Amino acid sequence: MITRAVVAGLGTYVPEAVLTNQDLEKIVETSDEWIVTRTGIRERHIAGNDETTSSMATEASRRALRDAKITAEDLDFIVCATNTPDTIFPSTAARVQHQLTEKPIPGFDLQAGCTGLIYGMETASALIKSGKYRNILVIGADKLTSITDYEDRTTAVLFGDAAGAFVLQANDNTEFGILSSYLQADGRGGDLLIQPGGGSLMPASKESVETRQHYLKMNGNETFRFAVKALPEAVEEGLKRAGLEVGDMDLLVPHQANLRIIDAAVRRFELSPERVVINIDRYGNTSVATIPLALQEARMEGRLHDGDVVVLCAFGAGLTWGSNVIRWGR
Numbered sequence: 001m002i003t004r005a006v007v008a009g010l011g012t013y014v015p016e017a018v019l020t021n022q023d024l025e026k027i028v029e030t031s032d033e034w035i036v037t038r039t040g041i042r043e044r045h046i047a048g049n050d051e052t053t054s055s056m057a058t059e060a061s062r063r064a065l066r067d068a069k070i071t072a073e074d075l076d077f078i079v080c081a082t083n084t085p086d087t088i089f090p091s092t093a094a095r096v097q098h099q100l101t102e103k104p105i106p107g108f109d110l111q112a113g114c115t116g117l118i119y120g121m122e123t124a125s126a127l128i129k130s131g132k133y134r135n136i137l138v139i140g141a142d143k144l145t146s147i148t149d150y151e152d153r154t155t156a157v158l159f160g161d162a163a164g165a166f167v168l169q170a171n172d173n174t175e176f177g178i179l180s181s182y183l184q185a186d187g188r189g190g191d192l193l194i195q196p197g198g199g200s201l202m203p204a205s206k207e208s209v210e211t212r213q214h215y216l217k218m219n220g221n222e223t224f225r226f227a228v229k230a231l232p233e234a235v236e237e238g239l240k241r242a243g244l245e246v247g248d249m250d251l252l253v254p255h256q257a258n259l260r261i262i263d264a265a266v267r268r269f270e271l272s273p274e275r276v277v278i279n280i281d282r283y284g285n286t287s288v289a290t291i292p293l294a295l296q297e298a299r300m301e302g303r304l305h306d307g308d309v310v311v312l313c314a315f316g317a318g319l320t321w322g323s324n325v326i327r328w329g330r
């Protein structure tokens with residue numbers, strides 16, 4: 001008997017407020033034309049002061065639970081991928097549990113840069129395959145604007161806030177669900193994308209605040225070079241582990257960090273536009289939330305059919321990269 005983790009529900013949450021490229025022109029020295037041609041981003045949504053990673057995650061989770069037609073009390077586990085937890089501890093997973101239900105549910109936060117969602121899906125899939133858990137909530141939520149430096153034009157234009165959540169469910173004897181995953185991490189590139197301050201290496205101090213060490217720092221060029229290689233590798237390796245090839249892939253759902261990175265993969269795999277999901281123009285890089293957001297959009301547009309081979313792939317701080325290969329359907 002093969003037990004697989006199938007996607008039983010998907011929910012997303014995007015904050016209401018929109019920050020356009022024209023708005024950014026008033027904040028940093030940039031232009032709509034530069035941002036669009038270099039990144040493909042036109043606008044992004046930003047969370048209000050009263051919104052946190054856990055509040056966005058909770059709303060996305062409620063929607064995913066409704067979609068799966070189960071309640072929070074049915075959950076056996078919560079895996080929350082985030083790089084901007086409400087607090088370093090307690091975990092965002094515990095905060096979400098508390099906001100969803102009075103029933104205790106085991107859970108933890110998982111931090112693997114923008115690849116965290118991919119790591120979360122594989123972790124939950126393995127927990128389900130162990131036979132010990134049947135309903136797992138996998139969340140990808142980030143309020144990246146809380147660590148974005150709006151005095152640094154090289155990063156300020158890239159990021160937005162959002163959350164997404166999957167209900168993964170054990171299904172015995174099914175052709176559907178997560179077929180394989182490929183995960184990687186290589187700390188040699190750790191400094192390319194980093195929030196230097198606030199951890200044990202550099203605890204908060206007057207100096208760390210004054211020198212803006214609590215904001216995200218990125219070497220854009222080097223990160224770009226890494227991403228252009230990592231994304232196709234993740235797709236190919238994930239498919240290989242499922243015994244499939246690029247030609248078998250019906251839909252690619254790539255992390256939305258830069259349109260040019262996605263375009264490079266599209267060219268390399270010679271994908272027609274119907275076989276890739278792109279929505280970076282309206283959300284920017286929402287970190288671990290880009291994939292659920294893109295997948296949900298594809299679903300709403302009727303682009304997902306039972307039996308389709310769907311590949312989720314991402315890269316990010318760590319450096320990390322990876323993919324999940326899913327046969328769509330429940």
Ligand code: COA
Pocket residue numbers: 029030031034035038039114153154155157193218219220221223224227257258285315316317
């Ligand atoms: N507006 C206008 N000019 C800008 C700018 C902005 N927002 N940001 C940078 N520039 C300038 C630079 O200062 C530089 O000027 P110079 O030539 O006078 O020195 C010029 O534009 C080119 O900068 P460069 O960094 O080479 O641009 P780029 O084409 O590499 O694009 C990124 C920059 C950040 C968009 C791109 O490198 C990128 O997307 N990297 C990957 C990021 C990523 O994926 N991160 C997330 C991982 S999860």
